[in-house]
Amino acid sequence: MSTPRDYYEILEISRNASAEEVKKAFRKKAREYHPDVNKDPNAEGIFKEMGEAYEVLSDPQKRQVYDAYGHEGLRGGGYQPSWDFMQGFPDLNDLFAQFFGGGFPGAEGYAQRGGPSRGEDLRFDLDLDFMEAMSGANKEIEITHLAHCSACQGTGASPGSGGPAVCQTCMGQGQIRQTTQTIIGHFTQISPCPRCQGQGTMIVDPCKTCHGKGRQQENRKLNLNIPPGVDTGTRLRVAGEGNVGPQNGPAGDLYVFLSIKEHPFFKRDGYDLYATVLVTYSQLVLGDEIEVPMLKGTEKIKIQPGTQSGAVFTLKNRGIPILNSPGQHGHYHAQVVLEVPKKLSNEERKLLEKLKLLESERLDQHQVHSSSFVHRFKEVLSGGA
Numbered sequence: 334m335s336t337p338r339d340y341y342e343i344l345e346i347s348r349n350a351s352a353e354e355v356k357k358a359f360r361k362k363a364r365e366y367h368p369d370v371n372k373d374p375n376a377e378g379i380f381k382e383m384g385e386a387y388e389v390l391s392d393p394q395k396r397q398v399y400d401a402y403g404h405e406g407l408r409g410g411g412y413q414p415s416w417d418f419m420q421g422f423p424d425l426n427d428l429f430a431q432f433f434g435g436g437f438p439g440a441e442g443y444a445q446r447g448g449p450s451r452g453e454d455l456r457f458d459l460d461l462d463f464m465e466a467m468s469g470a471n472k473e474i475e476i477t478h479l480a481h482c483s484a485c486q487g488t489g490a491s492p493g494s495g496g497p498a499v500c501q502t503c504m505g506q507g508q509i510r511q512t513t514q515t516i517i518g519h520f521t522q523i524s525p526c527p528r529c530q531g532q533g534t535m536i537v538d539p540c541k542t543c544h545g546k547g548r549q550q551e552n553r554k555l556n557l558n559i560p561p562g563v564d565t566g567t568r569l570r571v572a573g574e575g576n577v578g579p580q581n582g583p584a585g586d587l588y589v590f591l592s593i594k595e596h597p598f599f600k601r602d603g604y605d606l607y608a609t610v611l612v613t614y615s616q617l618v619l620g621d622e623i624e625v626p627m628l629k630g631t632e633k634i635k636i637q638p639g640t641q642s643g644a645v646f647t648l649k650n651r652g653i654p655i656l657n658s659p660g661q662h663g664h665y666h667a668q669v670v671l672e673v674p675k676k677l678s679n680e681e682r683k684l685l686e687k688l689k690l691l692e693s694e695r696l697d698q699h700q701v702h703s704s705s706f707v708h709r710f711k712e713v714l715s716g717g718a
């Protein structure tokens with residue numbers, strides 16, 4: 334094992350830094366090593382080093398030992414980093430979780446340390462129709478989660494047994510203190526009780542229904558309020574509807590993952606809504622007023638004479654409701670596309686034959702222009718200038 338670095342050097346403070354300065358230095362430096370901003374592969378090691386430096390220097394007794402005897406003095410006294418001080422840094426919670434895998438003991442209130450653990454989060458997948466996603470919906474779902482066992486009220490102990498018994502090793506404290514006497518004073522270490530795993534109680538006579546787990550499967554109907562604008566991939570959190578924790582631990586959350594079905598007419602891109610409207614040749618040539626379907630009702634769109642097939646009409650703020658922003662919408666884009674009819678009535682055919690004749694006469698007038706164009710085109714193809 335290499336020689337540990339000097340604690341003052343690690344935190345970049347002077348040897349007579351005040352308690353406040355020590356704290357400030359640690360917070361600042363810890364933030365610098367947040368994995369979201371610092372991609373240094375050694376970030377974890379450096380963070381742990383800083384934690385140890387802070388733990389020692391923030392404790393007047395340990396600091397005194399360190400100042401007098403250095404790292405050897407601390408080791409000789411049986412010092413081990415405990416990270417207990419992290420409860421004083423709730424703002425560094427995420428950082429701690431990143432490096433230690435899971436929140437530190439004080440993440441949900443220090444009093445819970447060694448107490449019942451939180452239950453698991455659960456996932457539920459829900460399919461929605463396109464229009465339900467647009468307008469929002471109320472959906473009843475049926476889930477299965479672990480609830481507190483009704484036979485033992487979640488304690489895990491057989492109902493007649495008088496509940497869990499106090500652990501005799503820690504006398505219900507859930508933690509044990511070990512004091513080591515050294516020439517430079519005594520050190521007290523606190524660690525979770527190994528016999529009861531920090532629970533403070535032990536189940537002597539397990540409940541027959543849940544086999545001492547304190548929880549059992551339960552089917553449950555839930556009413557979901559789905560806001561307008563949700564999309565495939567939107568995740569709704571239902572607090573407290575995950576599994577309860579063992580031994581009366583608090584419940585995890587339920588996450589509902591949404592998947593939205595396609596719509597035959599509307600397509601979405603972000604919060605913009607797209608629709609294709611089929612129109613006739615005469616509507617494009619002569620102009621017209623057409624009615625297009627909207628998410629609610631219809632809207633009239635004016636086609637100007639001479640509009641090309643493929644033209645897009647945009648209606649601002651008439652698209653998809655923006656999630657959690659009441660009254661705000663994306664845009665609506667309607668594309669007019671020429672539909673060429675395959676079947677014609679006799680009268681339509683007669684008129685079109687006439688039109689065709691007129692069109693060819695119109696083209697004949699441009700004969701000179703056309704032939705010169707063809708000539709020019711051939712020149713280009715043959716490589717002439």
Ligand SMILES: [Zn+2]
Pocket residue numbers: 482483484485486487488489490540541542543544545546547548
């Ligand atoms: Zn039970």
Ligand SMILES: [Zn+2]
Pocket residue numbers: 500501502503504505506507508526527528529530531532533534
């Ligand atoms: Zn115990």
